[in-house]
Amino acid sequence: MSATGFLSQLLQLAIALLLAPILVGWVNQCRAWLSNRSAPPLLQPYRMIRKLFNKDAVVAENASWLFRMTPYIVFAAMALAAAIVPSLATDLPFAQAADAIALVGLFALARVFAALAAMDIGTAFGSMGARREMFVGFLAEPALLMVLFTASLISGSTSLPTIVDTLAHREFAIYPSLAFAGVAFTMVSLAENARIPIDNPATHLELTMIHEAMLLEYSARHLALLEWASALKLFNYSCIGLALFVPFGIAEGSADWLAILGATPVLIVKLAGGGFALALIETLSAKLRIFRAPEFLGTAFLLAVLGMLVNLMLGS
Amino acid sequence: MPMNIPLWAQLINLLAAVLLLLAFAMLAQRRVLTLINLFAAQGFALACSTAIVAFATHQPHLYWSVGLTLVLKVLVLPWLLHRLIVRLDVKWDVEGLINIPTTMLLGIVLVVFAFNLALPISQLANTVTRATLGIAMASVMLAFLMMITRRKAIPQVIGFLAMENGLFFAATSATYGMPMVVELGIGLDVLVAMLILGVFFFQIREQFDSLDLQHLEKLKE
Numbered sequence: 001m002s003a004t005g006f007l008s009q010l011l012q013l014a015i016a017l018l019l020a021p022i023l024v025g026w027v028n029q030c031r032a033w034l035s036n037r038s039a040p041p042l043l044q045p046y047r048m049i050r051k052l053f054n055k056d057a058v059v060a061e062n063a064s065w066l067f068r069m070t071p072y073i074v075f076a077a078m079a080l081a082a083a084i085v086p087s088l089a090t091d092l093p094f095a096q097a098a099d100a101i102a103l104v105g106l107f108a109l110a111r112v113f114a115a116l117a118a119m120d121i122g123t124a125f126g127s128m129g130a131r132r133e134m135f136v137g138f139l140a141e142p143a144l145l146m147v148l149f150t151a152s153l154i155s156g157s158t159s160l161p162t163i164v165d166t167l168a169h170r171e172f173a174i175y176p177s178l179a180f181a182g183v184a185f186t187m188v189s190l191a192e193n194a195r196i197p198i199d200n201p202a203t204h205l206e207l208t209m210i211h212e213a214m215l216l217e218y219s220a221r222h223l224a225l226l227e228w229a230s231a232l233k234l235f236n237y238s239c240i241g242l243a244l245f246v247p248f249g250i251a252e253g254s255a256d257w258l259a260i261l262g263a264t265p266v267l268i269v270k271l272a273g274g275g276f277a278l279a280l281i282e283t284l285s286a287k288l289r290i291f292r293a294p295e296f297l298g299t300a301f302l303l304a305v306l307g308m309l310v311n312l313m314l315g316s
Numbered sequence: 317m318p319m320n321i322p323l324w325a326q327l328i329n330l331l332a333a334v335l336l337l338l339a340f341a342m343l344a345q346r347r348v349l350t351l352i353n354l355f356a357a358q359g360f361a362l363a364c365s366t367a368i369v370a371f372a373t374h375q376p377h378l379y380w381s382v383g384l385t386l387v388l389k390v391l392v393l394p395w396l397l398h399r400l401i402v403r404l405d406v407k408w409d410v411e412g413l414i415n416i417p418t419t420m421l422l423g424i425v426l427v428v429f430a431f432n433l434a435l436p437i438s439q440l441a442n443t444v445t446r447a448t449l450g451i452a453m454a455s456v457m458l459a460f461l462m463m464i465t466r467r468k469a470i471p472q473v474i475g476f477l478a479m480e481n482g483l484f485f486a487a488t489s490a491t492y493g494m495p496m497v498v499e500l501g502i503g504l505d506v507l508v509a510m511l512i513l514g515v516f517f518f519q520i521r522e523q524f525d526s527l528d529l530q531h532l533e534k535l536k537e
Contacts, residue, residue: 179330
């Protein structure tokens with residue numbers, strides 16, 4: 001492990017933690033503008049988190065340790081994922097700890113704990129939200145794995161830094177299979193981040209909410225951590241998408257300190273573009289009924305499989 | 317690996333993938349209006365790939381088929397179909413009773429079949445873009461599948477037209493284009509078929525008050 005690698009790892013983690021709430025604020029701003037409303041300030045999620053951290057936590061009487069631990073576990077899982085996904089540099093000491101498959105497992109770990117904690121209290125909303133979350137999750141996970149496998153087929157490795165190195169730093173080539181994987185990944189990340197065709201992040205209407213239903217019993221610092229973790233999840237998914245489909249600008253393995261610093265504004269520009277695209281998709285589409293979700297995610301899975309098939313056919 | 321094939325061939329591979337993607341989107345689409353727009357997009361992708369082949373292999377006669385594709389498949393036929401669905405008042409028609417996920421699974425099986433079928437054939441060919449033959453065959457078969465699984469008349473006709481798109485793509489990308497006469501003939505065929513089918517739509521609806529082709533399976537009232 002080089003000193004530069006260690007520093008770039010730290011910088012990347014810090015930037016992920018700092019930028020994630022701003023990314024959520026940016027998406028909310030774009031959504032507001034697109035629907036002709038006046039937008040909340042960019043730092044609104046930060047204010048929310050600060051407000052929540054200053055409050056006293058109220059925990060249900062029959063809550064077990066699971067309920068108290070879950071916010072920390074979920075947040076830690078998302079922060080670890082942010083350290084693994086190469087967003088600034090590919091020389092990441094942490095990234096050797098987990099490849100793309102373990103990354104999907106990390107997301108699954110967070111999801112399982114969130115669902116268990118939601119059921120722990122025993123309210124109807126919590127268990128309903130948990131059931132729906134697991135339902136969406138088990139459909140989205142194979143599709144996400146297939147997308148990552150398509151990218152792995154190209155680079156011959158399931159390690160994300162190697163994939164980025166192959167895609168960004170070798171001779172430029174068009175990979176048609178990534179077109180399929182890109183569409184599939186967009187659909188999966190909409191579902192995984194509780195975005196509009198599957199879930200509405202702004203709703204608290206009992207019949208439609210999925211992710212919010214699981215957080216209903218949380219308050220104060222626990223809620224703040226979970227909100228921050230879901231912002232980090234959006235950030236991580238954006239970074240996986242950027243790493244797979246627009247990997248240009250990420251500093252190369254043996255890059256020096258300056259190149260890593262230079263990668264930061266590129267990342268911010270790419271994230272701003274991705275956030276706007278997300279807001280556009282959310283504004284243009286209507287929420288699906290929950291029973292249409294298998295069709296939506298099934299399509300994502302089939303597209304990812306198709307990407308693999310095209311990869312085998314065209315050899316690219 | 318694509319490192320050793322030229323950029324234009326990579327672009328054609330990409331357009332082939334887009335063509336297949338659009339074929340799948342058409343298979344999954346419920347609304348007639350979106351189906352027509354997807355068909356026009358597929359025509360546009362086809363025109364682009366033909367133009368690239370024409371430019372890269374220096375075959376000026378292919379530009380004629382580019383123009384033909386653009387005029388016929390991107391402008392005239394979608395416009396005709398748009399006018400038809402407005403006049404038949406089926407613009408927002410949603411087809412029920414088909415299980416889209418099953419159809420798409422069948423589509424994947426067809427793609428695997430087509431790829432397997434095309435692999436030995438494309439190894440015999442000596443063009444750079446021979447690998448796209450499998451994709452072209454897959455999109456022909458997906459269009460077939462669409463014709464089989466749809467119950468209403470207009471999606472079936474769009475399936476027919478999409479099948480022609482796939483054939484045309486096979487011809488241009490795998491063999492660098494058919495003779496001009498053949499292309500003109502096919503183009504005219506499609507146009508005439510579309511006009512005749514347009515008349516058929518009205519006749520079918522006059523007879524049965526619907527465009528559901530299952531009515532045609534009954535021989536007598």
